Amino acid sequence: MKSKGITIGTLSKRTGLAPSAIRYYEDQALVAPGRGPGGQRQFEKADIRRLSFIMIAQKLGFSIREIRDQLASLPGHRTPTAKDWRTLSERYRGELDRRIATLERLRDDLDGCIGCGCLSLDKCRLYNPDDSAARHGPGPRYLMGDRPDSGSDTGDESVEIDE
Amino acid sequence: MKSKGITIGTLSKRTGLAPSAIRYYEDQALVAPGRGPGGQRQFEKADIRRLSFIMIAQKLGFSIREIRDQLASLPGHRTPTAKDWRTLSERYRGELDRRIATLERLRDDLDGCIGCGCLSLDKCRLYNPDDSAARHGPGPRYLMGDRPDSGSDTGDESVEIDE
DNA sequence: CTAATCTCTCAACCAAAGTTGAGATCAAGC
DNA sequence: GCTTGATCTCAACTTTGGTTGAGAGATTAG
Numbered sequence A, B: 001m002k003s004k005g006i007t008i009g010t011l012s013k014r015t016g017l018a019p020s021a022i023r024y025y026e027d028q029a030l031v032a033p034g035r036g037p038g039g040q041r042q043f044e045k046a047d048i049r050r051l052s053f054i055m056i057a058q059k060l061g062f063s064i065r066e067i068r069d070q071l072a073s074l075p076g077h078r079t080p081t082a083k084d085w086r087t088l089s090e091r092y093r094g095e096l097d098r099r100i101a102t103l104e105r106l107r108d109d110l111d112g113c114i115g116c117g118c119l120s121l122d123k124c125r126l127y128n129p130d131d132s133a134a135r136h137g138p139g140p141r142y143l144m145g146d147r148p149d150s151g152s153d154t155g156d157e158s159v160e161i162d163e
Numbered sequence C: 001c002t003a004a005t006c007t008c009t010c011a012a013c014c015a016a017a018g019t020t021g022a023g024a025t026c027a028a029g030c
Numbered sequence D: 001g002c003t004t005g006a007t008c009t010c011a012a013c014t015t016t017g018g019t020t021g022a023g024a025g026a027t028t029a030g
Helices: A010-014 A019-027 A043-057 A062-070 A084-113 B008-017 B019-027 B045-059 B065-073 B082-112
Strands: none
Touching: A010 A019, A010 A043, A010 A062, A019 A043, A043 B019, A062 A084, A062 B045, A084 B082, B008 B019, B008 B045, B019 B045, B045 B065, B065 B082
């Protein structure tokens, strides 16, 4: 048993991730290495695959939080098998399809609506607040969907924007 | 001539943007309202369309900086016409097509590579550092493409990740 | 045994896109 | 004329995904 575990430096070279990034991922509970007698992190081989998965998921635009949730579905009591990983990553298929569909819809709307130069806030389907092509995660979007009251605004009295 | 201009509050209600966001956009030189005698911002009708454009561009995932560059191509000496806006937004078509293509390639790679459960760092096409499905803008990606040296690593001595 | 590396923790910092609050001023209704 | 309500500026804080030191301790090579 060469059971000493992989050091963070080695793992860094293997995955291309900076040690600081790996420590950060531990902080975010994406990996949970053991510790040696001196306090050093000891990773397992399986962690290489785990980090690989994380990198791919990031590339697909998932946030750390989402990735953590996804990883939570792995069996905790044993080292994940190739099949576990396959099952997990197959979900991305659907997500990607959905994302492509969103972009295609956006493109069609663009053809139909911006294409005409109207850019009207009231009529334009582009203003559907539900789909942004951007990531779902980043920046201060924690109050997205918070559109102001629009309260005592009866008509669209003067919204037309011709000149 | 009811030439008093639109106040920031009214513009906020018209566009759904928070006043703070509009001020921020002025800060970032995306809009340049006039000022009333008391220092209040005075927007024009054309600014409604300008902000609409900004919102759409954001939705498509462009950063403020990119949007500023795009807006710079508008004629400065006169109020932009519908045609100006159409010309500008037509460029998005190509960008969207490109983005859709990237996602489709990612999806195909996913089918071929993750699908098999290998997740190998060396062989997997998913590790092409060039295309991430995420936004091009946000987060600390100013050092993306900075992959560590990989220097004195001759072979792939023990990268296989079977268990 | 000692020097050269690695690692450790912890705090501070980066960028993006804004928000939030304080304190002051402006505009408008009655 | 006065009191709301809107706006002003400016600084500080938010989130995400990390990086960059500082100072201390651990490991390893010679």
